[in-house]
Amino acid sequence: MSRRIVIVGNGLIPEGVAETIDSADLVIRFNGCRSAGRGGWRTDVIAACNTGRPALEMLASGRWKASRTVRQAKEFWCVRTAEVFAAMRTSLARSHPDLDDFCDDYTIGFETFARVTGRSLRVVPADMQRTVDAELSAFDPQPYVVPSSGVVVIAHVLANVAAQGDRVSLAGFGHEGWQWHPFAAERRWVDALVAAGRLDRLELSSASGTR
Template sequence: MSGRTITIVGNGDVPEGVAPVIDAADLVIRFNDCRSVGKGGSRTDIVAVCNTGRPALSMLGGGRWKTSEAVRQASEIWSVRSGAKFAAMRADLARTHPDLDDLCDDYTTGFEAFARATGRRHRVIPMETHERLDRDLALFEPAPYVVPSSGLVVIADILSDVVHPGDDVVLAGFGHSGWEWHPFAAERRYVDALVAEGRLRRLGQSQSSDFSLGA
């Protein structure tokens, strides 16, 4: 018996014509405001949210996110950031990155309340996933960074806590670029290593990555 197809769709560019492939997956995970909907299909089973700082406040503060079709369709909301982890980071960040003074503001309870009020499951990705990911990323010599991207945390979580033998974990919309304090170059190398091991594949590619592990 074949396993599930689990497709993780970031908010970057997706190849033309992949919407039907994404929508045919057994499980589709999108992020925050789900900008991938459209060219990246429409099916949404899980919305993974950045539950601290300004992105969280923006999503919870108005009706647009809560009433969007992707969020309405999702059966689960995942909070990517552990409140305890970010609380522990606050003092050091105040010294090293004073401009990020609101990054550790935790809005997990707001997402939990929204999920409960709308009959969805709410889940917080464990702090251990984030800390293990930091250790794994160190092997790829990242430039100084604050936190891994939400997309990478979800990938690590899926591979450690969600995937079953025989499942096919597929990525789309991961350009590995964006906020300056995510270690995107190391994240690309980390993902390419997982692709090379056959644990992930990028949509539109075979099990072997087209990228060099040192790219």
């Protein structure tokens, strides 16, 4: 039986789609799940940036661990693969010396948290970032450090999670934020997937469509 999978970013959520998100078969959110509430509450998976300051802040935060979304998540995904980021460290030290902790890996911390709370943890395969890098090259990206976690997760869901017939929807993807993500190219990449029928953007007009 086909499923509806919703990937919920931390950007603006269209009014009126929370019920559709909460009724989905699988809901994936990111990091602090800032769009929860207006974007519904159901959370099956939290995809976490497991390197650098964002990872350290989440693991050190009792508020994050006790939050409604984190408590109900059945699974955590570490979006950044240790070997990919370790390989970046030397070149990044030359090009972006201010990002000195960007490649610090905290996967073990998320692994420990998942284990002691009875949840599972997966690491998104390294080839997902390489795939996204290759595909973004067709959309003239400005110089960037890494793709956003959002597009890496989209690629992972389409390649490794969604089955034939599943509907994959996005909400809360504004394609803006940290200056070293290639957001303009990412928007065009997502638009191409929508045009090809592989994704849809969840808006009020599409929220009531056939599951």
